[in-house]
Amino acid sequence: MGSLFSPGWENHFREWLNSSPDFQSGARWFDGSVLLGMGDEILWLKIYDGRVIDAKPHPTPLGFTFALEASEESWRALLQEDRNEILSYTGARKVAVEGNLLEFMRLTKTVIVLVDGMRALFRDPKIGKNIG
Amino acid sequence: MSGPDRSLDKTLEIRGRYLTVEGHRIFLDEIGPGDRGTILCVHTAGMSSLEWRFFLPYFGRLGYRVLAPDLPGHGKSLLRQWKPIESIHEYGEILWQLVKALTLSRPVLAGCSIGGDIVLDMGAHHPQDWAAIVCCEAGMRNRTFPDDFLERGREDAGIPGFHEFTFYRTAAACGRGTPLERVHEIQWLRRRGDPKIMIHDLLAWNRHDLTSMASRISVPTMLVRGTDDSAISHDVVEQTCKAIPGADLVVLPGVGHFPMTEYEGFAQVVESFLSRHDL
Numbered sequence: 001m002g003s004l005f006s007p008g009w010e011n012h013f014r015e016w017l018n019s020s021p022d023f024q025s026g027a028r029w030f031d032g033s034v035l036l037g038m039g040d041e042i043l044w045l046k047i048y049d050g051r052v053i054d055a056k057p058h059p060t061p062l063g064f065t066f067a068l069e070a071s072e073e074s075w076r077a078l079l080q081e082d083r084n085e086i087l088s089y090t091g092a093r094k095v096a097v098e099g100n101l102l103e104f105m106r107l108t109k110t111v112i113v114l115v116d117g118m119r120a121l122f123r124d125p126k127i128g129k130n131i132g
Numbered sequence: 133m134s135g136p137d138r139s140l141d142k143t144l145e146i147r148g149r150y151l152t153v154e155g156h157r158i159f160l161d162e163i164g165p166g167d168r169g170t171i172l173c174v175h176t177a178g179m180s181s182l183e184w185r186f187f188l189p190y191f192g193r194l195g196y197r198v199l200a201p202d203l204p205g206h207g208k209s210l211l212r213q214w215k216p217i218e219s220i221h222e223y224g225e226i227l228w229q230l231v232k233a234l235t236l237s238r239p240v241l242a243g244c245s246i247g248g249d250i251v252l253d254m255g256a257h258h259p260q261d262w263a264a265i266v267c268c269e270a271g272m273r274n275r276t277f278p279d280d281f282l283e284r285g286r287e288d289a290g291i292p293g294f295h296e297f298t299f300y301r302t303a304a305a306c307g308r309g310t311p312l313e314r315v316h317e318i319q320w321l322r323r324r325g326d327p328k329i330m331i332h333d334l335l336a337w338n339r340h341d342l343t344s345m346a347s348r349i350s351v352p353t354m355l356v357r358g359t360d361d362s363a364i365s366h367d368v369v370e371q372t373c374k375a376i377p378g379a380d381l382v383v384l385p386g387v388g389h390f391p392m393t394e395y396e397g398f399a400q401v402v403e404s405f406l407s408r409h410d411l
Contacts, residue, residue, distance in 0.1 A: 072348065085304055087301045087304045100293075102289075102290070105292055108297040108299075111301050
């Protein structure tokens, strides 16, 4: 997701999530992985016990529990919204949800916090490329 | 505009009452003396009369009698034979029986979302029996949700985490101009709703089609749509407005799917509409 964030943003993202009480509580009962995709660029997050315990910028043979995938244009529009509109975007299919849709529903709070984290980093001038 | 000072008037306290209609034990909130007429308010999917708690006192002070029932299976109302209702028209006919049981004479109907669908349906099936209709965030045909999502929701296991999903989805359904305190109230109201009842309401909403009957509505009608409502498109509301003879369309900037709870000025919008029709 190099057009949206500076290199190494994944580490900041992981740190941001793991320090978020909402992420810790929302993902407390999840043992799985979430893939964020923008074309060929992806971020795979292994989540267990309310924490991101691994992150890779490429697919793994383990697959994923569910994925959020969108074009660069849609991700940028989502991150530039004045509030977290991820559920509007998934409802309108501007962000596609793939994989286990039941786990996606069950993890709604975690999905919200994931996007909260992306929005926060996107607005950080040292990490995000919020170029209007 | 504000009504006369009735601060000591006991009829200006919201009171709850029960009655049985068509085998359903119905709860309703009620306020006001009724010398200016009666307004019947219908809530959204899965919800209750609480959605109208800001609206009721305003019109009670103006002299109206305002009633807000909980639909069967919602709030404090019980379902006959514990079978969820999946039809807008069936809800409408139950409310029609409620109107008869209470011997209400040509009330104004107001509804939002599935409540909006219901009041339009009542207007089409009983064209002479209302003083006016206020329909918010609804249209003569809505296809908001994918069928497979709703079908999955017939079982709780098909939509795990539905309360939380509703909680966050509600925030996105509120308008950007809505004060956060109101957004939080609506979020918490909506997570009180039972998922099974909510899903049946949404199935009813998705399948309802009043297209061939909308022109039968013959009383003054106002359609209301918030510009931030993602549940129903402006086109659908506009087409509905064109199909109903003489209907007005009011667009509320920065308001979402719940204008009666979100927007402080909503009651004045309705008051202005009723005034234009000498009601």
